Amino acid sequence: MYNITNILEPITLNEALRMYSDNPKLKIIAGGSDVLIQLNHGKFDDVELLSLRKIKNLNNISLLEDGTISIGAMSSFSNTFRNEIINKYLPVLTEAAVSMGGPQIRNMATIGGNICNGAVSADSAPTLFSYNAFLKLVSIDNIRMVPINDFYDGPGRVKLQPGEILTEILITKENYHKMTGNYIKFSNREAMDIAMLSVAVICNVENGVFNDLRISLGVSAPTPIRCYDAENYAKGKSFSKETIETIGQYAKKSAKARNSWRGSKAYREHLINILSQRAIKEAIKRAGGKC
Amino acid sequence: MSNKVIGSSVNRLDAVAKVTGKAKYADDFFERDMLIGKVLRSPYAHAIIKNIDISKAKALPGVEAVLTHNDLPKIQFATAGHPWSLDPSHRDVEDRLILTDKARFVGDSIAAVVAKDVLTAEKALKLIEIEYEVLPHVLEPEEAIKPGAPVIHSEKPDNIISSFGPEFGDVESDFNNAFHVFEGKYETSIVQHCQLENQTAFSYTDTDGRIVIVSSTQIPHIVRRIVGQALGISWGKIRVIKPYIGGGFGNKQDVIVEPLVVAMSLAVNGRPVRYALTREECFIGTRTRHAMKFEFKTAVSKEGKLIAVSINALSNNGAYASHGHSIIMSASSKFRPLYNFKSIKVTPKTVYTNLPTAGAMRAYGVPQIFFALESHLDDIALKLNLDPIEFRKQNLINVGHVDPLTKVKVRSFGILECIEKGKELIKWDEKKKNYEKQSGDKKKGIGMACFSYFSGTHPVSLELAGARIVMNQDGSIQLQVGATEIGQGSDTALAQMAADVLGISFDMVHVISCQDTDITPFDTGAYASRQTFVAGAAVKKAALEVRKKILTIASKKVGLNIDELDIIDANIIEKNLGSIVCSLEDVAMESYYDRINASPITSDTSVNIRTNAPAYGVTFAEVEVDMKTGKIEVLEIYNVHDSGVIINPKLAEGQVHGGVSMGLGYALSEQMLFDKETGKPLNNNLLDYKLQTILDTPKIGVSFVDTYDAGGSFGQKSLGENPTISPAPAIRNAVFNATGVAFNKIPMNPQAVFEKFKEVGLL
């Protein structure tokens, strides 16, 4: 049952920041699809909520003058995967967003909530890692920009300072321009499931060679991770069968998968190897390449 | 009888009410001053309760009562939804208290709170202080039956609920003389019904001092009996009302929340109290499907004829008996009227463990045994280098077959037609050839499996059903049945039967859907795929009585014998001439208002059905296996059924869709998991328990073959549970065909497939 003692519903960001700074014990609620579940499962006894839902413009998606794409933290998964800018420039994010939950959850759940909840299985995370996204974190007296790769702290933990609200996710032009990619969510079910393992690949290929390759994994370590060794190995190499197999091996090595009743370490590592290769091949195919 | 409502796909009676939200389920009723009941559940799999201190919980403002076993009668009772037996040796095991005095699984009900709202009740639960003496626990049946294993119930020191099994023929000599002997081990997992509506009930004492229970149940009349027994209350003092029900699949063929909700209400002087389970509670606190382990040994002749089968079976019953041994007995009898074994011996053990209680679930043990049998037959066919379909075909029984033990007679046997239709639908021969040589990461395969099932429980249990008809002034009728509509559509099918017999249109039949043990005729409820078969006979009898009364009045008008008359389209017809004598309404009006002869037309009947009618079917499945990730996708699946005369094809198809979907989950993803060290449930929620979604479900092909069974009142046989029996082995056999790997355990989820592929060296 939900023991909600109070809910504050500011209509401007400033108002929200002031309330939050006055009472850092407030629990932020966006779509509520994690917060309410946690409340129901007794993670908090009682709680005073600070809702971001009534704040205008926090769900905007826009293309800035310098080509940077800005995604409002309150943009729902439905709003995200249906957005023209996202579809045109960040198709891998579309792929990730539509793989999430089911229609009702995608309507409620926000990208910001997905990131701030800190789950290793968050469907937006691997893709945003591979796009080198920045997070704009705002508090009453500060604004900071943090690469998403530095934001995660551990399972369910992110580096939000007291009083901080995530307002935007930013992806600069050089990080998506002339890139193709693929997101693979591996789960038991085709809908309403969390990833058992996920891989997001973004790459730039030319004449059969990797100019740039970024591989990120979900549910492979205590946080979502990038596979830098694999990426560095790939750069400048032509995409032969052997290269791709070696990349798969490297990806597997960067992971810190563990045994759980949801899946064994051995199986997860096997999947990392197989699925990162598949995602790379698909990304190459989408770039018009052959491998 | 020529209206032909039977066999037409009329819309369900409750379709509009359900779609528009008008239909009221148990949780949609609100009584003034209603309180909320909640239960404290054991955190230990096995523990003695040394002391319970409820003082702090009782002192919390808003708490009206706190109950433990000390406050309730010390009556051990049984919960299974079986008809009462006058023969004490045929009764269910009475092994539980409403609130237990010893914890036997994680989730066992220990104390209850009645409070003004859920939050207060939950707070109060945390204030109850219990001193436990934790005991060693046991989760696996083979461990539980070892000497020295923890004793779960003192009445059964070996933890064996029963080990009785059927046997006929001379198994020993058949094995001694056998040309081939094959052995195989097969295993199924614990799964759950996951019916949409969790168990919920509320209770109060009415103005006459009687106890009223409104409950989401499949078995209102049995609820009444068991609440009476559990609390030592005279049965007539109890009234059970069943509103619309959101599914049951057998989970509500058990009396789970009702005795406690009555105790809660009585503890607050009969004030209304609601006790509604959460999904998490429902997973552990209700019933599950028995996990079973089978060892098959089969004798086959040189010509490939099945001669004898010997089956050892271990059934994991969890902490309380519930339906207990009857599940494996059902399995060991219902598979028999299919293949022509000369001798059969089943050696079962139904065993207590410290897990949630297993009970009735759709097809009652039969999906388990057919997973084993149909997998085993494919394994044998491969070894004999026989086509699995031809192998089965050459071993079928014939019409007229009589089971030597149950004496059940096969009067209709459409399995061959089912097989031929299924082969055609899936394009068996073509695909078989195409998939012989495959390379690449993905491999396709096809497989099939057959099944047999019963219609109702005869000869094991009483098969009683009641029906009542009242004719209105306009010739329409109210039909009351004891059969319980729980979503399967029985009200609609039964209304079609009444309309057919009476020569009136479907919309002239008003079914009183809500069951009320004070009002509705006696019937033991919705289970065993019995209602269309058994209650159908009651409806026919009631309708025939009404028909006779109508025609008797009409015959006086024309001076013809009633045999010369018929009712068509609500008119009385002279059969020979086809001319209308009068309208049915004329007859009905006379029956109400004739100054001399008025006597409204009604009937009130009951049938005791002492026959059975085995029903049959097949599943054909095509799969694609990702050889690298272990993921299995079902590309096509067809269920073809011999269920006798199909009363309503659209409803029947719906049953098959639901049943196959359940079978898909059983084969591929569903499984309740428990921590071995603690016995705690790991996945008692719908995120972690992998019930299939619509996106996981391929298009399900459904077909029926034409048969007529003389045992059915309209030629009908069972269908409710049947569709869920054969999908799992068919999918398993398709995977076998695709990969050459014989999976002998379900579910075949990606992790399990990965491990098996590693084991056999494919990865």
Ligand SMILES: Cc1cc2nc3c(=O)[nH]c(=O)nc-3n(C[C@H](O)[C@H](O)[C@H](O)COP(=O)(O)OP(=O)(O)OC[C@H]3O[C@@H](n4cnc5c(N)ncnc54)[C@H](O)[C@@H]3O)c2cc1C
């Ligand atoms: C049925 C179901 C299916 C699901 N399926 C998936 C799935 O497939 N994939 C997946 O990744 N997740 C899934 N989830 C989890 C959840 O829906 C997502 O994580 C979702 O994105 C959370 O967003 P929200 O807006 O609902 O967050 P909320 O629950 O409102 O918040 C989540 C957390 O983030 C904090 N927070 C939210 N917004 C901000 C902000 N702007 N600044 C600072 N802190 C903030 C909150 O305080 C809270 O701690 C599922 C959940 C459910 C109930």
